Amino acid sequence: MAYRDKYEVLGVIVALATNGLSVYKKGDDEGQISGGSIGDIVVRTKGEDGFASVSIIGEQEWEAMPQNEAAEAEMKQAASGAKNLAPELAKAKNEIERLKAEILEAKGEAERFKEECANLQDRISEAAGENMVLSQKVSQLEAENKKLKEAAKKAEKSKDNAPKANEPQGLNLGGNE
Structure with a gap:
């Protein structure tokens, strides 16, 4: 496998020249x-006997290329760790989906509860109105009852004060007094 430390970077292609060549640049250094x-x-291959040839490596290939053997081993270990984490990630995603469903269900229950509360509030308001009407009716009936009792007392008093038919009325019929 190729490693970055086997190359000397000459620059990155930044433009195409009018002569058909590619212009590469690294800092102030420029070439074609x-x-x-x-x-x-744009790289130069480092050989055993010095620098050998100049070549071009694609941007994505360069990004994927490890710096050296140790970096490659580290990348492989990281990839292996990622593979080991994949089942855990899948479980976590499933748990998230399950929790989302529970949240939606709880929101639905909360909406139903709000509606039920609103209905109960309406019924309480109706009952309070009916209660007020009945309280007024009770007050009217109590007032009527009081009047009737007073009228009954007056009638009783009038009855007590009225002359009785068999009783002498205190009339003087010419007798001795």
């Missing part, structure tokens, strides 16, 4: 090369 696309990396 045949081929490549904007964003590609």
Whole structure:
């Protein structure tokens, strides 16, 4: 496998020249090369006997290339760890979906409860209105009852004060007094 530390980066292709060559740049250094696309990396291969050839590596390929063998091992270990985490991630996603469903169900229950509360509030208001009407009716009946009792007392008093038919009335019929 190729590693970044086996190459010297000469620059990144930033433009296409009018002569058909690609212009690459690294800091203030600039050069031209045949081929490549904007964003590609221009490198020189490091050989045992010094620097050998200049080539172009695609941007994505360069990004995926490990720095050295140790970095590659680390990348593989990270990828393995990611594979091991995949089932846990799937479980977590399922749990999230289950909790979302529970939340939706709870929201539905809350809405039903709100409606029920509103209905009960309406019934309480109706009952309070009926209670007020009945209280007024009771007050009217109590007032009538009081009047009737007073009238009954007056009638009783009038009856007591009225002359009785068999009793002498205190009339003087010419007798001795």
